[in-house]
Amino acid sequence: MIIRRMMTFVKVRMRKYLLDEIWLEDYVKMGMKIGENCSIQPGVVFDYTHCWLIKIGNNVTIAPQAYLLAHDASTKNLINMTKIGAITIEDGVFIGARALIMPGVTIGSNSIIGAGSVVTKSIPAGSIAVGNPAKVVSSVEAYLEKSRSLLKMSKNYDVTYTHMGNITALNKNKMYEELLDEIGFVV
Known part of the structure; x- marks a missing residue:
């Protein structure tokens, strides 16, 4: 893991200088x-x-x-x-x-x-x-009030439905299907 991070760091730094980013x-x-x-x-x-x-x-x-x-x-x-x-x-x-x-x-x-x-x-x-x-x-206050109301009526997802939570293929599909006709919220 540490070696991979070091390799990524070196690769990113080289790209910066080679591409003049x-x-x-x-x-x-x-x-x-x-x-x-x-x-x-x-x-x-x-x-x-x-x-x-x-x-x-x-x-x-x-x-x-x-x-x-x-x-x-x-x-x-x-x-x-x-x-x-x-x-x-x-x-x-x-x-x-x-x-x-x-x-x-x-x-x-x-x-x-x-x-x-x-x-x-x-x-x-x-x-x-x-x-x-x-x-x-x-x-922003009116928007926040509207969002809080929507939050109570919407699908809500925890961290397991994110990249950081290593979302599974099954949960990706489930989330997609559930959000076809509505808005949801994720942590």
Whole structure:
């Protein structure tokens, strides 16, 4: 097990250098700020050319393939200048997969940005914003209340229904069949 981990570590490091991959530590070295206890999933793209304009608070989750762009080059050909702006992601924010955060945006603490949303204006704390352009559709408090009600009526699964819990093929099929027409919850 230890040898496998060491081999994986070496392979990943070699890939970084061979493919010239940029890691979070590289962005931090260039000035991007990232708080504690953040979960930044694979494929998230940070604005390499202006990453020092990005500040991420504590306990933030950013889902796969989200984009945080601190510049907008749409003006480059028109006025020979590129728009730039700071991006601030406050504490406790969740950013869904493939969301796009544009320059000059602050996402208030404990907010949720829906998958695929394009955020062009700041979002107040405790809000849920979705769409293109993203608009506030609910408060997190109302969403939480609705989710708690749904939780009581839905299928609930323990850790044995996850990769970390080594889900079996039988349970994968069972879970799929049970969730064909409804939403469930897993630990």
